[in-house]
Amino acid sequence: xxxxxxxxxxxxxxxxxxxxxxxxxxxxxxxxxxxxxxxxxxxxxxxxxxxxxxxxxxxxxxxxxxxxxxxxxxxxxxxxxxxxxxxxxxxxxxxxxxxxxxxxxxxxxxxxxxxxxxxxxxxxxxxxxxxxxxxxxxxxxxxxxxxxxxxxxxxxxxxxxxxxxxxxxxxxxxxxxxxxxxxxxxxxxxxxxxxxxxxxxxxxxxxxxxxxxxxxxxxxxxxxxxxxxxxxxxxxxxxxxxxxxxxxxxxxxxxxxxxxxxxxxxxxxxxxxxxxxxxxxxxxxxxxxxxxxxxxxxxxxxxxxxxxxxxxxxxxxxxxxxxxxxxxxxxxxxxxxxxxxxxxxxxxxxxxxx
Amino acid sequence: xxxxxxxxxxxxxxxxxxxxxxxxxxxxxxxxxxxxxxxxxxxxxxxxxxxxxxxxxxxxxxxxxxxxxxxxxxxxxxxxxxxxxxxxxxxxxxxxxxxxxxxxxxxxxxxxxxxxxxxxxxxxxxxxxxxxxxxxxxxxxxxxxxxxxxxxxxxxxxxxxxxxxxxxxxxxxxxxxxxxxxxxxxxxxxxxxxxxxxxxxxxxxxxxxxxxxxxxxxxxxxxxxxxxxxxxxxxxxxxxxxxxxxxxxxxxxxxxxxxxxxxxxxxxxxxxxxxxxxxxxx
Amino acid sequence: xxxxxxxxxxxxxxxxxxxxxxxxxxxxxxxxxxxxxxxxxxxxxxxxxxxxxxxxxxxxxxxxxxxxxxxxxxxxxxxxxxxxxxxxxxxxxxxxxxxxxxxxxxxxxxxxxxxxxxxxxxxxxxxxxxxxxxxxxxxxxxxxxxxxxxxxxxxxxxxxxxxxxxxxxxxxxxxxxxxxxxxxxxxxxxxxxxxxxxxxxxxxxxxxxxxxxxxxxxxxxxxxxxxxxxxxxxxxxxxxxxxxxxxxxxxxxxxxxxxxxxxxxxxxxxxxxxxxxx
Numbered sequence: 048x049x050x051x052x053x054x055x056x057x058x059x060x061x062x063x064x065x066x067x068x069x070x071x072x073x074x075x076x077x078x079x080x081x082x083x084x085x086x087x088x089x090x091x092x093x094x095x096x097x098x099x100x101x102x103x104x105x106x107x108x109x110x111x112x113x114x115x116x117x118x119x120x121x122x123x124x125x126x127x128x129x130x131x132x133x134x135x136x137x138x139x140x141x142x143x144x145x146x147x148x149x150x151x152x153x154x155x156x157x158x159x160x161x162x163x164x165x166x167x168x169x170x171x172x173x174x175x176x177x178x179x180x181x182x183x184x185x186x187x188x189x190x191x192x193x194x195x196x197x198x199x200x201x202x203x204x205x206x207x208x209x210x211x212x213x214x215x216x217x218x219x220x221x222x223x224x225x226x227x228x229x230x231x232x233x234x235x236x237x238x239x240x241x242x243x244x245x246x247x248x249x250x251x252x253x254x255x256x257x258x259x260x261x262x263x264x265x266x267x268x269x270x271x272x273x274x275x276x277x278x279x280x281x282x283x284x285x286x287x288x289x290x291x292x293x294x295x296x297x298x299x300x301x302x303x304x305x306x307x308x309x310x311x312x313x314x315x316x317x318x319x320x321x322x323x324x325x326x327x328x329x330x331x332x333x334x335x336x337x338x339x340x341x342x343x344x345x346x347x348x349x350x351x352x353x354x355x356x357x358x359x360x361x362x363x364x365x366x367x368x369x370x371x372x373x374x375x376x377x378x379x380x381x382x383x384x385x386x387x388x389x390x391x392x393x394x395x396x397x398x399x400x401x
Numbered sequence: 402x403x404x405x406x407x408x409x410x411x412x413x414x415x416x417x418x419x420x421x422x423x424x425x426x427x428x429x430x431x432x433x434x435x436x437x438x439x440x441x442x443x444x445x446x447x448x449x450x451x452x453x454x455x456x457x458x459x460x461x462x463x464x465x466x467x468x469x470x471x472x473x474x475x476x477x478x479x480x481x482x483x484x485x486x487x488x489x490x491x492x493x494x495x496x497x498x499x500x501x502x503x504x505x506x507x508x509x510x511x512x513x514x515x516x517x518x519x520x521x522x523x524x525x526x527x528x529x530x531x532x533x534x535x536x537x538x539x540x541x542x543x544x545x546x547x548x549x550x551x552x553x554x555x556x557x558x559x560x561x562x563x564x565x566x567x568x569x570x571x572x573x574x575x576x577x578x579x580x581x582x583x584x585x586x587x588x589x590x591x592x593x594x595x596x597x598x599x600x601x602x603x604x605x606x607x608x609x610x611x612x613x614x615x616x617x618x619x620x621x622x623x624x625x626x627x628x629x630x631x632x633x634x635x636x637x638x639x640x641x642x643x644x645x646x647x648x649x650x651x652x653x654x655x656x657x658x659x660x661x662x663x664x665x666x667x668x669x670x671x672x673x674x675x676x677x678x679x680x681x682x683x
Numbered sequence: 684x685x686x687x688x689x690x691x692x693x694x695x696x697x698x699x700x701x702x703x704x705x706x707x708x709x710x711x712x713x714x715x716x717x718x719x720x721x722x723x724x725x726x727x728x729x730x731x732x733x734x735x736x737x738x739x740x741x742x743x744x745x746x747x748x749x750x751x752x753x754x755x756x757x758x759x760x761x762x763x764x765x766x767x768x769x770x771x772x773x774x775x776x777x778x779x780x781x782x783x784x785x786x787x788x789x790x791x792x793x794x795x796x797x798x799x800x801x802x803x804x805x806x807x808x809x810x811x812x813x814x815x816x817x818x819x820x821x822x823x824x825x826x827x828x829x830x831x832x833x834x835x836x837x838x839x840x841x842x843x844x845x846x847x848x849x850x851x852x853x854x855x856x857x858x859x860x861x862x863x864x865x866x867x868x869x870x871x872x873x874x875x876x877x878x879x880x881x882x883x884x885x886x887x888x889x890x891x892x893x894x895x896x897x898x899x900x901x902x903x904x905x906x907x908x909x910x911x912x913x914x915x916x917x918x919x920x921x922x923x924x925x926x927x928x929x930x931x932x933x934x935x936x937x938x939x940x941x942x943x944x945x946x947x948x949x950x951x952x953x954x955x956x957x958x959x960x961x
Contacts, residue, residue: 099855120861132852136874146860193860409864410783414791417776417835424810424832425798431809442812492700503701505947507708509936512943512950514893516911517932521715524925530727532714564708565954572955621802624895628915642804642896649808650900659808666805673800 049109049200049233050075051096056105058091058257065091067257069105073235078227080236082244083254083280089237092254093203096235098122109200125194126203129210131186133178133193139165140174143192164192167229168222184215191226201233208243220246241281245269253277271391275398278324278391284356286391287330287366291323301392304361306341310390312401321401322393329389330368332357332375337384345379359383429666435659442653454660463636464661467644474555474626474640475619481559482615483608486566491600493567494574504568511564519628522557547637550630554638558625562618566611573607574600606680613676617669641665712936719929726926741930750905751913751931758909761823762891765830769887770880772831773838778868780839781846782854792843799836803896811900825901826909830894834887841886841956845879846872882953885946892939910935 051073058066065088073079081089094100096107098119106113114122125146133142140161141148147157165171168188178186187207194202204223208216224247227234238244244251245265252262253276261273272278278286291303299312303323310323331337343359343366350372357375359366361383368383375381392401436455439448458464493504510518525533526543534540543553577600585595623642626632632639632647639647642665649658718726720737745751780788810829819825849872857867873880895911902908914935917928943950 097859099858119855119858120863124859126856126859128852128856130850130852132850132856134853134857134871136871145857149861149866193856197860410779410785413775413779413783413864413868414785416772417795417839418791420772420828420832421795421798421835424829425801425806428806428809428813429801431812432805435808488700489704492697492704497701501947502944503705504951505944506705508943508947508950509712509940510708512889512893512939513936514895514911514914516893516895516915517935518711520914520917520928521711521932524718524929525711525714527925530925560707560711568951568954572951617800621804623804624911628895642802645804646807646896649811655808655812662802662805662808665802669800669802673797 050111051201051233051235052108052111053092053095054106054108056095056102056107058088058095058100059103065257066095066102069259071252071259071262073233075233076231078224078234078236078247078249080238080244080248080251081254082238082241082251085239087254088257089239089254090205093126093205093235093237096201097124097126097203123197123200124203125197125199125201126205127187127190127194127207129206131178131190131207131210133186133189135178137177138174139170139176139178139181139189139192142178142189143196146193146197160196161192164196167195167226168192183211184219187211187219188222191223195226195230199232201235204234204236206238208238209240216243223247242283245281253280255280271400272324273400275322275324275393278393282326284327284367286324286326288322288324289364289366290395291321291392293319293321299392304341304364304366304385306339306385308385308387308390310387310392312392314394314401316392316394316401317396318394320395322395322398324391324393325366325385325389327356327367328369329386330359330366331384331386332359332368332370333382334375334379335382337382339384341383341385342380343383345375345377345381347377348375357381432659432662432666435655436657436663438656440654440656442655450656454657457657458660458664463639463644464664466636467639467641468664470551470638471620471622471640471642473551474558474622475616477552478555478558478562478619479612479615481555482563482566483611485559486563486570486611489563489567490570490574493571507564507567509564510561513561515561515624516628518557518561519625522553522560523629526553544630545634547634550634550638554626554629557629558619558622561625562615566615569611570604570607573604576607577603609676609680613673613680616672616676620669620672621665641668715929715932715936719926719933721926723926741926742934745927745930745934751934753905754908754910754913755934757823757907758892761826761830761909762888764823764827765834765891766884766887768827768831769834769838770884773835773883774842774873774876774880775868776835777839777842777846778864778872780843782849782851782867782872783864792839795836795839798833799840801833803833807896807900810897814901820901821903821907822901823907826894826898826907829897829901830891834890837886837890838883841883841953842876842879844956845876849875878949878952879956881946882949882956885942885950886953889939889942889950 053069053071056066056069057064069092081092083089091100095102098114098117101115106115108114109122134145137145143161143164144157147160152160161174162171165174168191170185170188170192173181173185173189178189181189190207207223208219211219220243236244236247245268248265250263251265251268253260253268255276261268261277268277268281272281272286275288279288289303291301291308293316294300294302294307296315298309300307300309301321301323302308308323341361343361346358346360346365348358348370349356353372354369355372357368357370359368359381366383393399394401437449437451439450439454440446489507493500493507523544525531528534528540528542528545531543533543541549543549581599581603582595585599590598621642622640623646626638626640626643627646630638632643641661645658645661645665648654648661652658717733719741720739722736722738722740725735779785780792785791814820814825853871854867857871862870893911894909895915898909898912899915902912905913914928914931917924917931
């Protein structure tokens with residue numbers, strides 16, 4: 048159970064700056080996720096916290112104590128790797144027992160603890176098997192077991208679900224969430240899947256090219272993305288982003304999509320154009336005219352069960368919207384409405400939220 | 402990574418480094434040192450003569466003869482090994498029922514001591530009672546005539562080391578993707594063309610590795626020649642290593658013997674550098 | 684298009700080639716075996732190729748008249764000792780080279796590789812002087828030390844490659860589990876490299892069993908003589924005892940044959956691994 052603070056952390060490999068100026072604190076017992084596209088440096092952050100790499104600049108503190116002098120084995124953190132990194136020549140029992148054996152725990156203690164952990168994770172009947180005899184999901188649980196058994200101060204998880212198929216991923220997501228609730232250990236999670244990040248975490252930090260773009264609760268990220276990158280990254284399908292011309296500053300009005308819209312902003316733009324965004328789920332589509340009545344042509348539809356995602360062509364601009372299943376067809380002329388209160392506006396220069 | 406790991410790293414390497422340094426670096430320096438002296442072991446003659454030994458080398462007919470013998474031995478045996486080895490490798494390249502047993506059988510000549518092999522062939526080469534003469538219906542004095550003796554030694558060495566070459570080339574062949582052959586057969590290419598245009602070029606790296614090992618080994622040859630012919634008849638099959646050994650341990654001239662050894666070392670080093678350059682270029 | 688008869692011809696050629704290859708490789712041994720069974724009188728008569736009455740007197744005299752058993756034991760001790768030390772020292776070094784952060788790693792590997800190219804003749808004279816000075820002449824220890832050294836390059840080369848194949852994350856996981864580098868080496872990497880270890884062990888054993896030059900130089904009596912030297916120096920007063928030599932050769936070859944047949948796959952693995960990454 049620990050606070051992990053990163054102060055002014057930089058990490059460079061040669062001339063490449065992988066992590067730039069990281070400054071945040073992961074609170075005790077929190078489930079904190081770093082999310083971002085591949086190559087943005089998320090795994091490096093985990094390695095820095097674990098002590099497998101050293102920061103080029105800055106300090107890392109556990110409960111306000113700098114950990115630079117502690118070797119990975121002494122920081123009392125456990126890590127679950129993307130490839131699980133199970134010891135291939137040891138059985139499930141031996142894998143899970145290993146951290147305790149290294150600490151020279153007595154055999155009875157080891158047996159008892161391994162049994163407890165195996166029960167918790169539902170692999171009690173796999174103890175005699177070798178990793179290669181297990182399925183992906185089972186291997187994942189063994190990796191978790193090996194991490195849990197030490198009751199470490201913090202869990203570090205590096206894209207642990209990426210190698211699983213979609214359904215298993217959902218299952219394991221629920222397991223991990225349950226585990227976190229039961230064990231209450233500080234967890235630092237890394238993934239490129241924003242859905243995963245949103246569903247699991249207490250707080251999420253969105254990373255791009257080594258920098259944190261926004262760090263807040265999932266709800267905050269969804270409702271109030273801090274810049275264009277976060278807006279486009281969070282939410283599936285991604286937010287529609289398009290250019291708009293400022294027609295009036297006070298009250299704030301923009302022209303886009305063949306209409307004049309009045310979004311809520313708290314700052315003034317730096318120029319005459321802005322970047323506007325609206326989530327597909329906030330765009331209504333109907334074959335009958337809607338209030339505010341904007342017209343568009345349907346390019347294609349993507350059915351997903353009870354509703355469908357509809358790609359609209361609005362005078363050359365592509366807009367994704369949502370409609371009830373079967374309501375519209377490709378090639379049809381339809382009406383759509385943009386919920387103005389759900390519009391996001393970003394400065395064209397800085398790309399930050401207005 | 403952290404420096405703590407590095408420190409233990411050096412400790413891990415220490416025993417190996419120490420052993421290697423003591424048994425190879427130190428003797429190498431000492432051999433060089435010896436080569437600059439005139440030293441007779443038992444008689445306690447020990448005098449610094451700088452490069453006199455090296456100058457003498459150039460006038461030493463026996464040395465020049467052994468140098469030529471070594472070069473001849475190396476060139477012929479490596480060429481033959483490569484040719485026969487390649488043939489064997491092509492033969493072994495497919496999977497067939499007794500492949501493991503055949504591979505094992507082929508490995509046996511490589512696995513036995515060279516000395517045993519030499520004695521075996523010595524018996525087969527025997528002029529009067531040797532099976533070779535009997536089967537061929539001739540009465541050639543294989544080990545007694547200067548011309549035949551050298552080639553007999555070459556042939557024996559080829560027999561013994563071809564399996565090693567074949568094995569390595571088989572491994573090299575197996576790395577070539579099957580799809581290339583399939584594409585070639587669809588394009589209607591005949592076996593010779595396939596061999597020349599696909600197999601050989603892709604085998605090149607492995608061939609170079611094999612050539613490197615075998616050239617160096619052939620140049621250093623000692624066991625085979627010493628036991629089969631003893632360097633005879635009349636030093637006509639004497640290779641550099643054999644000559645050096647005799648000078649060292651039969652005449653006890655540790656100075657001059659070391660000089661000859663240094664020549665062997667220098668040649669082997671030159672060969673290695675040559676092959677490494679060749680390898681880099683591919 | 685390959686016609687049926689073309690396939691038939693190819694198949695016949697293939698099998699003929701195989702038979703020829705095997706005969707080429709094993710023929711001399713067969714002849715040596717036949718020779719070893721011939722009584723002394725028939726050795727010098729050709730024909731008959733086969734002995735009229737096979738005898739075992741050659742084998743008997745090899746073991747009775749000469750201390751051959753002692754010599755086999757010497758070879759066994761030297762080969763086993765060399766294998767053990769070479770693997771122990773070499774695996775430690777290989778682990779460090781493969782996984783631990785080490786500056787100058789490439790230089791060391793290059794150095795190790797260059798040692799394997801040393802001509803033994805170049806080191807034999809100073810080593811002889813040192814061994815004489817240390818009073819280790821005519822001992823098995825001298826051989827074990829020398830052979831261990833010269834087999835280290837092969838050991839290090841093969842094992843480094845095997846260790847490199849163990850995924851890095853397993854090393855990291857063990858670090859986080861609290862292991863020291865030595866524990867990681869001992870509990871995880873060694874077991875995982877078992878096939879590499881056995882391949883290397885066999886190759887080192889064979890190398891040590893067959894080595895001649897150093898054995899010839901450093902030993903002088905049957906107390907420490909090894910098999911290759913004994914076979915090379917088979918004494919004959921007036922004539923060479925071909926029958927006995929043949930018997931001795933057979934005795935020495937049989938275990939090698941067994942070893943090769945049993946471990947054939949490992950041997951091939953080790954050799955090709957050594958060459959591929961070279």
